[in-house]
Amino acid sequence: MDNLSMLTDLYELSMANGYRQTIPEEEGVFDVFFRKVPDDGSFVICAGLQQVVENLHDFHFDKQDIDYLRSLGLFQDNFLDYLAHFHFDCQVSAIPEGTPVFSREPLLTIRGPLLQAQLFETLILNIMNHQSLIATKARRITYAAGDRPVMEFGARRAQGASSAVYGARAAVIGGCTSTSNVLAAQKFGIPAAGTMAHAWIEAFPDELSAFEKWAEVYPDNAALLVDTYDVLKSGVPNAIKVFKELKQNGHQPVGIRIDSGDITQLARGARKQLDDAGLPEVKITASNALDEHVVMSLLNEGAPLDNFGIGENLITSASSPVLSGVYKLAAVSEGDQLIPKIKVSASREKVTLPGLKQAYRLYHHGTKQAFADVIALKDEKLGDQLDVVKANPLATKRDQFIKDFDAVPLQEAVLDGDNLKADLPDVFAIQAHSKKMLAEIPSATKRLVNPDEFPVYVTHKLDQMQEQLLEKQGK
Numbered sequence: 001m002d003n004l005s006m007l008t009d010l011y012e013l014s015m016a017n018g019y020r021q022t023i024p025e026e027e028g029v030f031d032v033f034f035r036k037v038p039d040d041g042s043f044v045i046c047a048g049l050q051q052v053v054e055n056l057h058d059f060h061f062d063k064q065d066i067d068y069l070r071s072l073g074l075f076q077d078n079f080l081d082y083l084a085h086f087h088f089d090c091q092v093s094a095i096p097e098g099t100p101v102f103s104r105e106p107l108l109t110i111r112g113p114l115l116q117a118q119l120f121e122t123l124i125l126n127i128m129n130h131q132s133l134i135a136t137k138a139r140r141i142t143y144a145a146g147d148r149p150v151m152e153f154g155a156r157r158a159q160g161a162s163s164a165v166y167g168a169r170a171a172v173i174g175g176c177t178s179t180s181n182v183l184a185a186q187k188f189g190i191p192a193a194g195t196m197a198h199a200w201i202e203a204f205p206d207e208l209s210a211f212e213k214w215a216e217v218y219p220d221n222a223a224l225l226v227d228t229y230d231v232l233k234s235g236v237p238n239a240i241k242v243f244k245e246l247k248q249n250g251h252q253p254v255g256i257r258i259d260s261g262d263i264t265q266l267a268r269g270a271r272k273q274l275d276d277a278g279l280p281e282v283k284i285t286a287s288n289a290l291d292e293h294v295v296m297s298l299l300n301e302g303a304p305l306d307n308f309g310i311g312e313n314l315i316t317s318a319s320s321p322v323l324s325g326v327y328k329l330a331a332v333s334e335g336d337q338l339i340p341k342i343k344v345s346a347s348r349e350k351v352t353l354p355g356l357k358q359a360y361r362l363y364h365h366g367t368k369q370a371f372a373d374v375i376a377l378k379d380e381k382l383g384d385q386l387d388v389v390k391a392n393p394l395a396t397k398r399d400q401f402i403k404d405f406d407a408v409p410l411q412e413a414v415l416d417g418d419n420l421k422a423d424l425p426d427v428f429a430i431q432a433h434s435k436k437m438l439a440e441i442p443s444a445t446k447r448l449v450n451p452d453e454f455p456v457y458v459t460h461k462l463d464q465m466q467e468q469l470l471e472k473q474g475k
């Protein structure tokens with residue numbers, strides 16, 4: 001990735017320069033969290049941590065950056081000098097990528113010199129909001145697809161190159177098995193996959209010779225696009241001729257792809273022809289503006305599909321294209337002490353959670369069945385029994401008493417200055433972690449339509465701290 005240190009909103013630099021002139025020694029704690037889940041889902045799959053870490057680790061300003069910033073005429077020399085000799089001095093802890101996470105939970109917490117931590121807001125949110133959005137969409141789509149592989153096909157429709165590449169990474173975190181995007185495949189060790197476009201078929205005098213030529217070049221990778229002219233009258237019959245020939249020559253035909261029309265009816269007809277021709281092993285791939293709802297609908301109709309290729313609706317999260325994760329100040333230092341802070345808001349929902357915190361997943365004692373999360377102050381001991389309050393201030397019956405649970409902390413230390421404190425697993429290890437964590441939350445939470453809410457609580461201590469700070473502000 002290019003050096004993205006300049007990818008920031010001007011006000012971050014303005015504030016950082018201001019801190020340098022006024023409270024240069026102050027430390028701050030910021031949390032990343034979101035309030036609303038895309039597509040009315042009940043959770044987000046968090047993603048992007050690796051790129052956050054890489055960028056923070058390599059945070060620096062080149063001479064041309066400093067010259068440009070100087071040219072704005074806004075910043076004092078001592079601040080520009082600070083940036084020119086920037087040394088990352090913060091501590092970062094975060095919830096591992098792939099974890100299903102819920103509204104208000106601190107996905108990432110950064111603690112360090114206020115003027116540094118402030119500077120990272122835009123970049124951290126840019127990375128985490130994008131990748132978490134696409135991983136969340138991919139989870140919905142792969143959930144609908146069940147155990148059928150989903151290939152990510154979106155590079156041509158992604159909003160720019162970086163969204164295509166990092167979107168493909170996020171798609172795998174959310175459960176996709178491969179990508180057609182060669183750069184993403186190379187960069188992240190994702191299997192590169194693909195078939196052919198209609199152009200190949202049109203380039204030859206007829207469909208049969210197009211298929212034959214493909215099979216000559218790729219005898220062991222013949223996945224044929226059968227909908228250029230007529231799926232059932234020409235595409236599939238021609239594919240069958242070529243597959244039979246391939247088999248006679250000792251090769252294994254791969255499959256067909258249907259990219260238009262009523263996919264269920266066409267797949268049924270194609271499956272029958274393939275089976276009747278003694279080719280039950282030939283797989284059927286569907287594509288064409290698919291999303292989780294179309295996939296679900298096709299499978300509910302009993303469409304005999306083996307896998308899916310999905311582009312635009314996945315790579316842009318078209319039905320819900322924004323994850324509004326935020327980066328909020330939770331505490332500042334005063335000498336050796338951390339002073340908790342809140343953002344007061346007219347909307348009770350938007351009042352932030354103060355202090356240095358940890359989120360825990362609560363499991364029924366001795367099981368792997370998670371039933372709630374609780375956000376606590378970091379130095380709080382949870383004990384065997386918990387008096388908690390719903391994190392959503394608008395919830396009715398907010399108080400709850402919880403016992404017989406095992407609590408597992410969600411955030412782990414990731415960076416301490418130059419030191420990397422956690423493993424940064426590859427995308428498929430992240431995908432495996434995600435599947436494991438998904439298996440632990442209730443199925444009603446995972447359905448696509450009107451999912452059950454997974455309860456998120458805050459401890460009484462944290463709730464009281466928030467109340468006291470609100471009172472202090474006269475609220």
Ligand SMILES: Nc1ncnc2c1ncn2[C@@H]1O[C@H](COP(=O)(O)OP(=O)(O)OP(=O)(O)O)[C@@H](O)[C@H]1O
Pocket residue numbers: 259260261262263264265287288289290294297298301
């Ligand atoms: N059986 C089905 N049930 C629900 N949706 C389907 C079914 N078959 C296809 N679809 C979806 O319906 C939409 C049809 O889109 P559209 O009308 O643009 O396709 P098309 O005209 O068949 O294809 P093209 O324009 O690419 O030739 C696509 O999103 C497709 O995935």
Ligand SMILES: O=P(O)(O)OC[C@H]1O[C@H](OP(=O)(O)OP(=O)(O)O)[C@H](O)[C@@H]1O
Pocket residue numbers: 153154156157197259287288289290309310311312313
């Ligand atoms: O529909 P998506 O989920 O984005 O999947 C990728 C699409 O990209 C290709 O289409 P192409 O670019 O040739 O355009 P088309 O929509 O006209 O087929 C392919 O044939 C799929 O239809």
Ligand SMILES: O=C(O)c1cccnc1
Pocket residue numbers: 153154180193194195196197257287309311
């Ligand atoms: O390989 C494919 O079939 C493919 C790749 C990108 C977009 N549509 C299809």
